[in-house]
Amino acid sequence: EDQVTQSPEALRLQEGESSSLNCSYTVSGLRGLFWYRQDPGKGPEFLFTLYSAGEEKEKERLKATLTKKESFLHITAPKPEDSATYLCAVQIVPSGSARQLTFGSGTQLTVLP
Amino acid sequence: SAVISQKPSRDICQRGTSLTIQCQVDSQVTMMFWYRQQPGQSLTLIATANQGSEATYESGFVIDKFPISRPNLTFSTLTVSNMSPEDSSIYLCSVKKGGAGGRDVDPRFFGPGTRLTVL
Numbered sequence: 501e502d503q504v505t506q507s508p509e510a511l512r513l514q515e516g517e518s519s520s521l522n523c524s525y526t527v528s529g530l531r532g533l534f535w536y537r538q539d540p541g542k543g544p545e546f547l548f549t550l551y552s553a554g555e556e557k558e559k560e561r562l563k564a565t566l567t568k569k570e571s572f573l574h575i576t577a578p579k580p581e582d583s584a585t586y587l588c589a590v591q592i593v594p595s596g597s598a599r600q601l602t603f604g605s606g607t608q609l610t611v612l613p
Numbered sequence: 614s615a616v617i618s619q620k621p622s623r624d625i626c627q628r629g630t631s632l633t634i635q636c637q638v639d640s641q642v643t644m645m646f647w648y649r650q651q652p653g654q655s656l657t658l659i660a661t662a663n664q665g666s667e668a669t670y671e672s673g674f675v676i677d678k679f680p681i682s683r684p685n686l687t688f689s690t691l692t693v694s695n696m697s698p699e700d701s702s703i704y705l706c707s708v709k710k711g712g713a714g715g716r717d718v719d720p721r722f723f724g725p726g727t728r729l730t731v732l
Contacts, residue, residue, distance in 0.1 A: 543723035
């Protein structure tokens with residue numbers, strides 16, 4: 501069964517303390533991996549798409565990387581406004597339609613001032 | 614990206630009633646989806662809203678419980694019928710822009726969600 505696992509479930513950092521969030525997946529035929537940010541009471545906000553192992557994407561303090569089994573979201577010198585739940589999702593090549601995304605359960609990040 | 618609005622943003626409903634949620638997009642999109650996010654959990658796809666034809670439902674979701682309409686390429690509705698407390702969730706509209714063919718891995722964009730509480 502295809503699975504997406506995010507760790508840790510929750511992470512508390514001091515402002516400026518860099519860290520990484522993990523998204524591991526056991527799927528066959530990965531077509532794309534997505535990272536989203538979700539603030540409380542809001543819909544997920546798209547951050548990155550990664551298509552193949554070795555690919556990296558950056559946006560401000562965030563950098564996403566992808567290997568054949570997992571993705572990391574690196575947060576460099578975080579600020580309190582980076583506090584949110586970070587979700588990853590994978591899209592695979594199933595025998596039927598390729599429209600389905602499988603979401604992880606998310607990492608709740610809190611950055612303390 | 615796409616600007617997506619949902620109405621209502623939240624509602625409190627009585628058991629046995631129905632609620633219709635509206636999703637409006639600022640531009641034409643090829644695919645629209647409806648997700649559910651139960652408290653403390655991640656997103657689960659309910660169905661794909663197809664323009665001009667019946668929605669395609671995922672396992673565990675049926676049309677009688679979650680009827681969906683999509684009259685054009687910018688608008689869709691999801692109705693939660695005969696509600697019970699177990700239907701309390703955030704319901705999210707999502708869209709994928711771009712062609713229906715090759716770029717199937719284009720990212721999904723999400724609306725702000727509708728927070729539903731059923732008493």
